[in-house]
Amino acid sequence: MLAPAELVAELAPPPRFTGVRFETYVPNPDEPTQAAAVTAGREFAARVAVPRRRKGMFGRRPQEPAPGLYLDGGFGVGKTHLLASIWHAVTGPKAYGTFVEITHLVGALGFAESVRRLSEHKLLAIDEFELDDPGDTTLVSRLLRELTDAGVHVATTSNTLPDKLGEGRFAADEFIREIQSLAARFTVVRVDGPDYRHRGLPDAPDPWTDAEIDGHAAALPGSTVDDFDALCGHLAKLHPSRYGKLVAGVPAVHIKGLHAVPDQDVGLRVVAFADRLYDRAVPVAVSGEPLSALFTDEMLRGGYRKKYLRSISRLTALARDATE
Structure with a gap:
């Protein structure tokens, strides 16, 4: 400690x-x-x-x-x-x-x-x-x-x-x-203005296949591969202040089986995790559903709407990084 x-x-x-x-x-x-x-x-x-x-x-x-x-x-x-x-x-x-x-x-x-x-x-x-x-x-x-x-x-x-x-x-x-x-x-x-991360840029890349995920991860020693549900379960066991150390020095994060989060608690943990990935410029590749489906329409209409939209914006930028 x-x-x-x-x-x-x-x-x-x-x-x-x-x-x-x-x-x-x-x-x-x-x-x-x-x-x-x-x-x-x-x-x-x-x-x-x-x-x-x-x-x-x-x-x-x-x-x-x-x-x-x-x-x-x-x-x-x-x-x-x-x-x-x-x-x-x-x-x-x-x-x-x-x-x-x-x-x-x-x-x-x-x-x-x-x-x-x-x-x-x-x-x-x-x-x-x-x-x-x-x-x-x-x-x-x-x-x-x-x-x-x-x-x-x-x-x-x-x-x-x-x-x-x-x-x-x-x-x-x-x-x-x-x-x-x-x-x-x-x-x-x-401070007003459009999201600079997507100014004039294409939409988020399509989700990868699991085989593409495995191949990309194999080519980057030290990168991670996790099932989305297992990752969410692990995040629930950690204080969000520890998420940064979880990804420190990781060259890329690969997530299989992405889908909409089941509730606000999971959603807010995913937001905190995405923020720490963005802080450290860690590329992210996902399979399953597209990043735009990460939060339900109901969640995007609720009190945490801005947090969820920021998270999608940051993850989209990191997903582009994974394709470069």
Whole structure:
């Protein structure tokens, strides 16, 4: 088991985003919000370099911009690229993790110890701020209040405006108040545009045959071959924060017998797994049904619609990579 210092030290952008910078983000000329988001990201990173002023004699801190930056927009517009660029532009100490990784950190270290260690940082970057559990979000919102009060700047991305998190999923009054309180600590920057992963590109490749899967895997030592149901069963036994290590260093992932997931629990685990594959740029080849059939029409109309569509977009890009 990793020591607390090692757990915190591991919070850095995944391999796909280790080389990104503001200079490598190419705004869509038809979407002015993208260029504006680059400017906002640069300005936020510059503010992080300046220590926040403490409270004065009478308990009031001078008026300053919100200590948080919230990049809101659809999938495939480069929000994670911008978030990682902010992280790279800031000198340490700093931390970067997905929402799942941050909740796992708090679970592993305890709330007080997590606050103590992260309070020593200038910046905490959180990717994919989304809701699977109102308890997790209440926990993280409390964490962010403690950290921003301690002078830590927080940057995050999401597909949902902060005061709309949980809409269509949870309706508890206390939970809604919690999210609205958190939203006041962020400046929201909208990033609009089409999914860049598929701009001008063909549709996803057709599913492979099982024989093609076996042949491709045999030609790539170290690659994996799994039955879809068996893979889903294995993911259920692991905390999603461990999915990244599951595929670290794997040259390609091959999945046989793909079909629609049976329920939301399995669906959200598949989403988390797909995100970690994308972070590490691991090509994916599948047999069975096409990737577009991974989530049912009912699921794509529900509260997690954006997550499912993002997952299909990312897996489609990885499926193209497997054919190259």
